Amino acid sequence: MSASKPRKYNVVVGGGLAGISLLYRLHRSGFENLLLIEKDALVSGESGKSAGIVLHDEEGLESLDIYRSLDVEVRDLGPFSYVNPYEFAIKLYYGLRSDGVQFELFEEVVDLEAFEGHVIRVITDRSSYPVDRLFLAANLGIERLLGRMGDALPEKYYRIQEIIFRSPVPMEPIAVVNEDFLVRTEGTHRLIVLGRPEVVDKPREGLTRAEPQFVDRVVEFLIREGFGDIGLEKSLIGYEAVYPCNQRYGSNLYIFACFDGMGSTYAPSRAWRMRI
């Protein structure tokens, strides 16, 4: 009697907003044998740094419907909403796990085995998994993984910057847009400033503090805009991958990335819109 065929997995690499949103979408679309592999904890990458702002454009509103459908609290802040990325991840984690979706956390994908343009196996630092389809939602980790297949990707990364100020007086939610900065208030005491996205040559994985010159430019801008008496609370820079996004890359390999520095806003709706 012949042995039964080994099980193949539909693998999502990366447990950030992108990977988790995509996993949920795949599950809802009837994909079986779903496996998410994350090298660290869930939302420990850039997603854990998200300020949770969801813009009210068409796709952002679609994402809000998805968040609400999962009973994730959506706070209305006037021109935009707030959703806690951890709450989203945790709700999906427990829901999907109880539906039989497999999560391997603290396990790093270190290699991809391919045959004739088809990924056949994912190799991790602990194990290996035969692959049916592979979805890369590993943000900056994507390029390294594709490099394993001998494929080069365009060297483009998106830079987003966020600086949080504390105001001594309560402020109404506002959004100010000029050609350099998008300034938004969150709640009553915080100002969030997102720098204009730029393409940079040499990204660093993870986050660093914003460059002092950028902070200076933002402070000058805020004073000009009449914000006056404000104190810097913290500043961060994030890098996000911009690849040929959200599409099939090899015959069974998909890339899910590229959220214009706004994954809380776009990851859920774009997971829904992705053609698979």
Ligand SMILES: Cc1cc2nc3c(=O)[nH]c(=O)nc-3n(C[C@H](O)[C@H](O)[C@H](O)COP(=O)(O)OP(=O)(O)OC[C@H]3O[C@@H](n4cnc5c(N)ncnc54)[C@H](O)[C@@H]3O)c2cc1C
């Ligand atoms: C300071 C800051 C504030 C932000 N504020 C907002 C906001 O208010 N609103 C908004 O919409 N967006 C915001 N963003 C953007 C948003 O956080 C990102 O767009 C989003 O988190 C990107 O999600 P991701 O899942 O693609 O990436 P990540 O969260 O980085 O997830 C990728 C995951 O892949 C894992 N990984 C990588 N390589 C491997 C491997 N080889 N094996 C296994 N796992 C691997 C990583 O550990 C990581 O967990 C902000 C970003 C920053 C930095």
